[in-house]
Amino acid sequence: MAKRLLSSRERDQFSLKFGQASFDLLSDFLVNFNQKNKENLNSLSKCCGSFKQKRLLECIFLICQELKLDPSVGYHATELLQRFMVKHLTDLLVTPATAGAAASEPRSLEDAIFDQLREKFPLILFSCVQLANKMSLTRHMIDTSTAVCFLHLLGLSVSKKTVLESELMVFKGLEFRLDYPNPLTSVETLLEVLGHNEPSVPAKRLYHLCRHVLQFIALEKAAIYDGLLKVTTQRSSPSKEQREKFVAVTEDCMLLGVGVIAVATFILYFRKWEQVVGELSHITGISMQSIRDFAHMTLAHIVGF
Template sequence: MMEKKATGSHFNKDVSSSLSREHQNLKFGEAPFNILREFLTNLNDTNIHNLKNLSAFCGNFKDRRLVECVFLICDELRLDPLAGYQAIEILERFMTKHLEDLFCIPIPADEGQQGNIGDSVFIKLSKKFSLLVFSCIQLASKLTLHCNVIDNNTALKFLRSMGHSYSKETLLESELLILQTLNFCISFPNPLMYVETLLEVLGYNDVTVPILQLYSLCRHVLQFAYLQRKSLYHSLLVSATDCPSPSEEQRMEFAAVTEDCMLLSVGVIAAGAFILNFKTWEQVVDELRYITGISAKSIMEFAYILLSHIVKNETPVKSF
């Protein structure tokens, strides 16, 4: 099913030179084409690099309950949706590295007698996990210039409303732990970045596509896909293997598909285009194929499965 995509992105170069003007605090639809071209190429390169260097724990911290919690906190604090996706990316990378570090720390003899290393690590994390999740959201808010930034006063007030009591010093220590663990590198590409960039390029290549309407719809579709991540990719795996109960080996081999942000993004856009106007969606799929190098078959199959989950889902998706 999922055919290997090309290693580079392709673009329609017939763009007016007037698009090269400089912008500050760019919003969706305002980026000059030359910037989009470079940005999408970088996103594609990053995606390929990430897929070649997957952790054995990838996806473990994208559980629906955790993702929904992050989205709801961002909604309550009136953050841009971008901050929510960024926070999840920060959290997953931090927790993966932090767990590796914790399992390398020798366990004191008295603790070792009470349980195994896993139990000790779980106890340590359970005491501060809620704060770590919130710190990831707070850090994500600081990366997004056009959204609200959560300062410590706002953070403490919100945490108190949730029944947690922390000091400003504890908040700073939590943020510092995350930053140090990730070597102060927290600006990771997230799925919404891919969707937004692809849509902007699509808008330049095909002016007949109602990009603003499609963008609004794709934000909801992406949120749905993220919340239904486990069942969505299970359906994709079943379709790819033609096996209702895929083996553990097949699941491990399929991990690269579950972490492919470019594939997720074209699938989301294609599904959104189908909902918006099914008569022209094949035209959108063909343009996405041209831009990314992903086969039309793979894009359509992802979109069909995503659409089938949307139709079957009985619980409305809470939007930002």
């Protein structure tokens, strides 16, 4: 007999909210997340971060806000967009048919590919949001009719078939894998573990501020990490080699997670800051100095902003 799908109300009853997960579950999840984060850092492409620029993030966050989607969807969609576009562009660059078409015209291959993607990109971005939302398993799903109406409001004339085909293209391009680590998941997991290890730390109150801090860091990523690179290398103009090595730091979700929590703690509960930084270092193995440097650099940009 086929199993009945859970209703949205039933899914809400079975889904764990912040602060409800058992420590054993959190421990397993943290180990698994750490492993995925390491795998991601070991397989970074040269185009890493190219599709995480401020304007793209603002667009994704605004779409999620307009459609009343959970903020986690935006961060997940960003990861999907980055991976899909790098692979898609790579495939286009090595496809003989594309190269032949470009060679017959007085333009470069890059120009030809840009023209192909210029009109498709907004729909690709939206498809990443849709896939991320489906992975979130929340009750607020955007059906195809709603998606078409929303895209029409944005000035995109698309059909239901086009929307579904785009989503399938992205899904296939990602090789049917959507479970990539994202920074909000890192923050939530680390904050829950911190709350278990140090009950005196008001993790639930920190949680709301952490979301705002994370969004600020995501939008101001280029400036914050550039400042952190200069502090780390102790050079006002880091070399190309130093910048290339530093790319892994910019994509480390664990470092970002502890940095966000450290910043939020500094703002709300400064008297517990050293205690929290020490516990975060113990949980992740990231040095206290690295956490302090990240927090101080972020705070400097928040104050200066």
